[in-house]
Amino acid sequence: MIRLVIADDQAMIRAGLRMVVETAPGIEVVGEAADGEEALAVTRRLRPDVLLMDIAMPHLGGLDAARRLLADPHPPKIIMLTTFDTDDNLRASLRAGVNGFLLKTSPPEQLIEAVRVVASGDALIDPAATTRVIASFAALHEPAAPPELAALTQRELAVLRLLARGLSNLEISGELEIGEATVRTHVARVLRKLDLRDRTQAVVFAYEAGIVRAGQRDRRRERPC
Structure with missing residues (x-):
């Protein structure tokens, strides 16, 4: 309850x-x-x-x-x-x-x-x-990539980018062609590495860092290098 x-x-x-x-x-x-x-x-x-x-x-x-x-x-x-x-x-x-x-x-x-x-x-x-x-x-300031980003893998960065665009774990799973449980694991690692409380703070971080920008709406598949 x-x-x-x-x-x-x-x-x-x-x-x-x-x-x-x-x-x-x-x-x-x-x-x-x-x-x-x-x-x-x-x-x-x-x-x-x-x-x-x-x-x-x-x-x-x-x-x-x-x-x-x-x-x-x-x-x-x-x-x-x-x-x-x-x-x-x-x-x-x-x-x-x-x-x-x-x-x-x-x-x-x-x-x-x-x-x-x-x-x-x-x-x-x-x-x-x-x-x-x-x-x-x-729009309040120019994005600046913080040093904490260096701790993320390419896969985790891709997950953060999609998360910041408002995609659910299920939608991220489809975009990256990985299991939903794997997405949850990546999200948890991103939050831990960036010392963020939850997805809401992750969205703010991504926009502040310039990982995504206002108005971006492309849904092309993102693949790690």
């Missing part, structure tokens, strides 16, 4: 989110919070698997609450909810290491999928948000 806390300053939004997720088997809403300070207290007391939190809340914003929780010894998986009008906060959340982003306009099935995906240890960014967030993030 996935234990979930919902944090949003609007009671009707919280009620709607609860209604959606409680229709899905295997997900239980164990608590709610109306602001960032309350989200901290409720989350630390109940220790849910996943925290679904609005990025803009009174008293303490969702981003600051996420930063504090992610500094805890055993933080929950965090999905940020947004209306997508605060690009700077979204970029900062990516750097902080949240596990997912979801637009408040996303369909119910996508919300349920997001909760399950991040609970399993993966990361998820709403497809409608990915292009704009990453493009604006990458």
